[in-house]
Amino acid sequence: MAPVVDRLKAAYEGKVEFKLYDVEKDKQGSDLANSLGVQYVPTFVFVSSDGAIQQKVVGEMTEAKMREALDALE
Numbered sequence: 246m247a248p249v250v251d252r253l254k255a256a257y258e259g260k261v262e263f264k265l266y267d268v269e270k271d272k273q274g275s276d277l278a279n280s281l282g283v284q285y286v287p288t289f290v291f292v293s294s295d296g297a298i299q300q301k302v303v304g305e306m307t308e309a310k311m312r313e314a315l316d317a318l319e
Contacts, residue, residue, distance in 0.1 A: 246287055249308045253315065261315055293319045 254263045266274025268286060277283075281290055281301070291300040291314045300314050 246305055249306075249311065252308065253311060257315055261318065289314070291315070291318055295319070 250263065250265070257263075266277060268274045268278040268283065278288075281288075281298075283290070285303050287303075287305060289300075289302045289306060289311070290298060291302075293299050299318060302310075302314070306314075
């Protein structure tokens with residue numbers, strides 16, 4: 246998934262903020278995962294600019310599906 250995320254980070258630079266957390270090694274990531282109910286890795290949480298969760302996807306995503314989710318963000 247890392248190559249897909251890296252490509253999309255570059256393509257959406259200045260439009261979307263990407264935050265990546267290692268929920269097993271990072272306390273902040275672990276706390277955030279718990280607050281969002283994340284139980285499996287990878288999990289992608291798409292949050293609008295006003296902080297509302299618009300979509301949560303458990304498991305790997307194709308680049309096309311991830312682009313769709315990013316394009317749908319408000």
